Amino acid sequence: MAPAGSSNVKLLYFAWVREAMGRAEEELAVPADVATVADLVLWLKRRGPEYEHAFRRPEVIRAAIDKAHVKPDARIAGAREIAFFPPVTGG
Amino acid sequence: MAPAGSSNVKLLYFAWVREAMGRAEEELAVPADVATVADLVLWLKRRGPEYEHAFRRPEVIRAAIDKAHVKPDARIAGAREIAFFPPVTGG
Amino acid sequence: MAVRVQREDFDLGREVAALTAGRTDVGAIVTFTGTVRGGTGAGEIAEMTLEHYPGMTEVEIERVEREALARWPLAASLVVHRYGTLAPGDNIVLVVTASAHRQAAFEAAEFLMDYLKTRAPFWKKETGPGREGSWVDAREADEAALTRWK
Amino acid sequence: MAVRVQREDFDLGREVAALTAGRTDVGAIVTFTGTVRGGTGAGEIAEMTLEHYPGMTEVEIERVEREALARWPLAASLVVHRYGTLAPGDNIVLVVTASAHRQAAFEAAEFLMDYLKTRAPFWKKETGPGREGSWVDAREADEAALTRWK
Numbered sequence: 001m002a003p004a005g006s007s008n009v010k011l012l013y014f015a016w017v018r019e020a021m022g023r024a025e026e027e028l029a030v031p032a033d034v035a036t037v038a039d040l041v042l043w044l045k046r047r048g049p050e051y052e053h054a055f056r057r058p059e060v061i062r063a064a065i066d067k068a069h070v071k072p073d074a075r076i077a078g079a080r081e082i083a084f085f086p087p088v089t090g091g
Numbered sequence: 092m093a094p095a096g097s098s099n100v101k102l103l104y105f106a107w108v109r110e111a112m113g114r115a116e117e118e119l120a121v122p123a124d125v126a127t128v129a130d131l132v133l134w135l136k137r138r139g140p141e142y143e144h145a146f147r148r149p150e151v152i153r154a155a156i157d158k159a160h161v162k163p164d165a166r167i168a169g170a171r172e173i174a175f176f177p178p179v180t181g182g
Numbered sequence: 183m184a185v186r187v188q189r190e191d192f193d194l195g196r197e198v199a200a201l202t203a204g205r206t207d208v209g210a211i212v213t214f215t216g217t218v219r220g221g222t223g224a225g226e227i228a229e230m231t232l233e234h235y236p237g238m239t240e241v242e243i244e245r246v247e248r249e250a251l252a253r254w255p256l257a258a259s260l261v262v263h264r265y266g267t268l269a270p271g272d273n274i275v276l277v278v279t280a281s282a283h284r285q286a287a288f289e290a291a292e293f294l295m296d297y298l299k300t301r302a303p304f305w306k307k308e309t310g311p312g313r314e315g316s317w318v319d320a321r322e323a324d325e326a327a328l329t330r331w332k
Numbered sequence: 333m334a335v336r337v338q339r340e341d342f343d344l345g346r347e348v349a350a351l352t353a354g355r356t357d358v359g360a361i362v363t364f365t366g367t368v369r370g371g372t373g374a375g376e377i378a379e380m381t382l383e384h385y386p387g388m389t390e391v392e393i394e395r396v397e398r399e400a401l402a403r404w405p406l407a408a409s410l411v412v413h414r415y416g417t418l419a420p421g422d423n424i425v426l427v428v429t430a431s432a433h434r435q436a437a438f439e440a441a442e443f444l445m446d447y448l449k450t451r452a453p454f455w456k457k458e459t460g461p462g463r464e465g466s467w468v469d470a471r472e473a474d475e476a477a478l479t480r481w482k
Contacts (some may be wrong), residue, residue, distance in 0.1 A: 012385070013339035014385055014453065014455060015383055015455035015457070015467055016467045020381075035437035045416060050478060063389060064385070064453070067385070067387055067391050067392075068388075068391070069392075069451065083388070083453075084386060085385070085395055085455065086455060086467065086470070087450075087469075088449075088450065088451065088452060088453050088454055088455060088456055089449075089454065089456045089467075089468045089469070089470050089471075089472065089475075090382065090384070090413060090424075090425070090448060090449065090452045090453070090454025090455070090456070091413075091422070091425050091445060091448040091449035091452065091454070103235070105233060105303065105305060106237055106307070107317045107318055108307035109233075114280075117289055155235070155238055155303070158235070158237055158238035158241050158242075159238075159241070160242075160301065174235060174238070174303075176235070176303060176305065177305060177317065177320070178300075178320035179299075179300065179301065179302060179303050179304055179305060179320065180299075180304065180305055180306045180317075180318045180319070180320050180321075181232065181234070181263060181274075181275070181298060181299065181302045181303070181304025181305070182216055182263075182274070182277050182295060182298040182299035182302065182304070182307070182324075193345060194344060194345045194348055194349075194363075195343060195344045195345020195346065195348075196345065198344055198345075198365070200480050202367070202421075204421070205421065206368075206369060206370030206420040206421050207364060207368070207369060207370065208367055208421075209366040209367055209368075209369040210365070210366060210367070211363075211364070211367065212362065212363070212364055212365075212441075212458070213344075213361075213362070213363045214360065214361070214362055214365075214434065214437075214438070215348070215360070215361040215362075216359060216361075216434070217358055217359055217360070217361065218356075218359075219356060219358070219359040219432060220356030220357065221359065238474075255350075257452065270356040271352075271354070271355065271356050271358075273381070282369060284364065284366070284442075284445055287364075287446060288364070288438070288441070288445075291362075292434075292438050295434055295438075306374075327435075
């Protein structure tokens with residue numbers, strides 16, 4: 001159970017974001033006042049050195065909420081899964 | 092041997108030009124005053140009903156001299172092989 | 183760079199494999215396969231016969247292929263065009279272009295097809311069930327497509 | 333319309349044959365195959381590893397494929413994208429589009445590739461002889477390519 005006023009969200013990391021984090025995923029209780037993807041990045045950066053390292057250049061990190069691309073101003077309320085990754089390079 | 096003042100040219104016909112002519116090729120002695128492809132078409136049209144039929148709409152007939160596309164004003168002097176055909180429809 | 187004009191069918195997978203075998207400078211391979219459509223209703227096609235001008239066909243396609251090689255950095259290219267009598271669903275033409283990057287491969291393949299359609303001396307005659315063969319008219323759209331390469 | 337994300341290789345000829353078998357409404361089939369380039373000099377590549385976001389990958393590619401079907405009259409389409417560790421010359425991605433006419437098939441294939449490159453969640457890591465793996469940077473040209481479809 002998430003603490004009161006927070007929600008549990010599954011976070012996924014890919015490519016060099018994953019390498020900088022040292023893990024591919026985790027579940028975190030995110031406070032209710034963390035409203036957008038940009039807010040979440042700021043909140044994560046304060047959690048420890050691996051976060052600070054992984055998110056040191058937020059402008060080159062992309063995000064997806066529940067498997068759909070989103071912009072930094074996207075609201076995260078209700079999100080089950082939020083992914084962070086570099087610009088894609090497939091194809 | 093071509094008569095004096097004329098040259099032997101191999102003429103080739105394709106697609107509906109060939110069908111209208113009733114033959115795929117022939118060798119003709121073309122008088123020296125037949126200078127261009129357009130002149131040749133006019134000269135051919137006077138040779139008989141199959142020519143008149145095949146060349147009744149010269150604007151939709153294309154020509155090649157020695158296996159290269161040419162315009163109606165192309166000069167035919169020195170040509171070994173002249174082909175007449177409809178606009179191409181391959182590919 | 184290769185051109186083949188042939189009566190026999192071609193095998194897409196085998197042609198591409200042969201063209202790119204052992205090549206590690208290629209990052210993008212585009213193929214175009216043209217096939218005989220069956221048509222519908224009064225336009226139904228039983229068979230299609232492709233006539234061509236032996237000798238000129240190869241020369242014209244080679245000319246177009248050289249032009250493509252001059253315009254785009256191609257690692258390899260291939261054009262195979264069939265003639266003879268074909269049935270709906272049969273292959274007519276194959277164009278393969280290989281390059282380091284996709285844009286060159288795509289553009290060169292389109293260029294080759296646009297020029298093949300308007301320069302290679304082939305003529306199609308279609309026969310339907312219960313109707314005589316008729317020569318396919320050239321499409322104005324094919325001639326118009328050339329303007330983008332000027 | 334089909335999407336597959338897989339570790340295994342694909343066979344170009346077999347995929348196209350399966351997609352177009354028995355179809356007589358198809359006159360034009362375009363394929364794009366993306367392969368691993370070997371690089372040269374200091375950029376020489378020993379292997380390339382493709383990471384992806386399982387679940388999102390399929391959803392994103394299907395979204396792009398639906399968009400292509402809404403824009404062009406396609407008779408059939410297929411996207412296959414590999415993940416895992418690949419060597420120079422190996423296949424990465426296959427796009428196949430089939431239509432009655434060539435312009436739709438070409439444009440839809442280019443559209444699919446442009447969007448795959450910028451939307452499908454794949455990341456490439458290259459390893460060279462004697463150097464550590466490095467993540468491939470996104471190309472600005474890929475993002476710029478999208479503007480033509482707006």
